[in-house]
Structure formats: structure tokens, C-alpha cells
Amino acid sequence: MKTNYQSPQQFYRQRRLRMLIVLLILIGIYVGSMLLVKFQTWNSIVKIPAGLIWLFHNFIPTERSISYLGPILYQLWRTLLVSISSTIVASIFALMAAILGAKTTTPHRSVSLVIRFGASLLRNIPVVAWAMILLFSFKQSDFTGFLALFFMTLGYLTRAFTETIEDLDAEKIQALQAVGANYFQCVFCGVLPEAASTLTSWVLYMIENNLRDATLVGLLTGTGVGFLFDTYFKSFRYDAAGLIVLLIAILVILLELTSTQIRRAIA
Structure with a gap:
């Protein structure tokens, strides 16, 4: 009678392989979605610092903001x-x-x-x-x-x-x-x-x-x-x-x- 013995090395190797396959599938889904909607990832990442600077510059409450506090x-x-x-x-x-x-x-x-x-x-x-x-x-x-x-x-x-x-x-x-x-x-x-x-x-x-x-x-x-x-x-x-x-x-x-x-x- 044969028993399917699996060494710890084989177990972890198969686990890493499954994780890699899942990761590749997720990356494929992202790339496919990006191409479908024509989303430019790199250009969006580059614009993040400028967007944050604009946000903090304009959305910081000022002394004038106190006049709006009641409403x-x-x-x-x-x-x-x-x-x-x-x-x-x-x-x-x-x-x-x-x-x-x-x-x-x-x-x-x-x-x-x-x-x-x-x-x-x-x-x-x-x-x-x-x-x-x-x-x-x-x-x-x-x-x-x-x-x-x-x-x-x-x-x-x-x-x-x-x-x-x-x-x-x-x-x-x-x-x-x-x-x-x-x-x-x-x-x-x-x-x-x-x-x-x-x-x-x-x-x-x-x-x-x-x-x-x-x-x-x-x-x-x-x-x-x-x-x-x-x-x-x-x-x-x-x-x-x-x-x-x-x-x-x-x-x-x-x-x-x-x-x-x-x-x-x-x-």
C-alpha cells in the first residue's frame, strides 16, 4: 500500500508555486484592465507629488475659514x-x-x-x-x-x-x-x-x-x-x-x- 509522503521542501515549493501563479494572474488582470480602459499607470504615479502639493496648499483651513464654522x-x-x-x-x-x-x-x-x-x-x-x-x-x-x-x-x-x-x-x-x-x-x-x-x-x-x-x-x-x-x-x-x-x-x-x-x- 503506497502512501503519498510529501517532504517539507516539496510542500513549501508547491506553496510558492501556487502563490506565484496567483500573483501572475492578478498582474495579468491588472494589465488587461489597464489596456482596456487606456489607463497610463506611470503618468499617474508621476503626477501624485504635484497633486498632493496642490491638495495641501489649497485645502488647508485659513483664518477666513473660521467665518464658515457656524454653518x-x-x-x-x-x-x-x-x-x-x-x-x-x-x-x-x-x-x-x-x-x-x-x-x-x-x-x-x-x-x-x-x-x-x-x-x-x-x-x-x-x-x-x-x-x-x-x-x-x-x-x-x-x-x-x-x-x-x-x-x-x-x-x-x-x-x-x-x-x-x-x-x-x-x-x-x-x-x-x-x-x-x-x-x-x-x-x-x-x-x-x-x-x-x-x-x-x-x-x-x-x-x-x-x-x-x-x-x-x-x-x-x-x-x-x-x-x-x-x-x-x-x-x-x-x-x-x-x-x-x-x-x-x-x-x-x-x-x-x-x-x-x-x-x-x-x-
Whole structure:
């Protein structure tokens, strides 16, 4: 009886060969794409230093930028509220959907399949596409941005919550069922307390992510700090546009630090 023995040298040689083949395929795809769209790689690389110099020269906030601070902070506050509200509302619906969709808590397998399919559909449509679709019905408004973030967040959190619930120890649920606990008691006494920390972390993460996405959505919906950035940029007030970018970065960092402290507190 023959055994296929492979020495360590042969194993690593085959591994390097596979990696080389994958690398060559990726390079071939890039070169083919470059030729197809007539993209000039070297010319683009050469222009990067000049582009960065122009960027730092024009987008650095100046003393004149302070005069725009009031409108910028107001629109930034509106954008933050849309981000937080859409995330919180979506997380409530996502939690209910995840409980029904998780394999360990679903009332029926068909319900789980429907919820998983719906979450996948919502999650794989980009937030920009949601904004463009909803513009036809709700026009340019904060509500349009809210809905765009809501649908994308609902799909994303449903998937994340479902996987979190399924990763829990099923023996605890079985123990509750063994002592006569009903479905709702198993969910509220066994599942949610165990998963609360992880679920909260996902919600905090989505608030941070939605703040960045809300800026982009604002360009389409004509609201928030994204629309204000577009207005300043198109009117060549680059210093004010640079101030917006700086304030968004500061706000995102503050949100991240706050989220980290909350995660540590509930861990």
C-alpha cells in the first residue's frame, strides 16, 4: 500500500508555486484592465507629488475659514443625528430579525432562510445606490438619507446579529428549555444577556461607519455636511471644504474613542 509522503521542501515549493501563479494572474488582470480602459499607470504615479502639493496648499483651513464654522457645525450636527438615529432604529429591527433568523432561535427553517436572503439583499446594495433609488420617491431631504442608511444598516446588522446569536453556547438555551422555559424566556433570559456586549459593539461600529457614509449620501440628497462640502468645493472655497474634512475626521476620532470606552465599560 503506497502512501503519498510529501517532504517539507516539496510542500513549501508547491506553496510558492501556487502563490506565484496567483500573483501572475492578478498582474495579468491588472494589465488587461489597464489596456482596456487606456489607463497610463506611470503618468499617474508621476503626477501624485504635484497633486498632493496642490491638495495641501489649497485645502488647508485659513483664518477666513473660521467665518464658515457656524454653518459647518450645524450641518455636521444634523449629519451626526441622521447617522445615530438611522443606526439605532435599524438595530432594533435587525435584532428582531436576527432572533427569528438565527438557527438556534428561529421558529422555523423557512423563516430563517427568508430573513437571511432579505438581509443579504439589503446589505449588498451600496448606500449610494439606496440614496439614488430613494431620491425618486422622497426627493432631496434628510429623510431620504435616513432611509438609505437605515436599509443598508438593517441588512448589515441583521447578518452580524444572526452570526453573533448562532455563536452562543446552545447548551444554555437547551438548559432553559429543559426546565420548562418558553420561547420568549429563552430569548430574553438566555440569548440577549449573553450577546448584549457583542451586539452593542456592532451598533457602535455602525454609528461610526454611518457618519462617514452620511457625508457621501448628503452629496446626493442635498442635505447635511456632505452637501455643504459640495457647495464650497464647486464655488472654489477650498479652505472651507478642507475645514469640513478636518472636522469630520475629528468627530469620527471622538466617536471611536467614545465607543472604545463604552465597550470597555460593558465588557
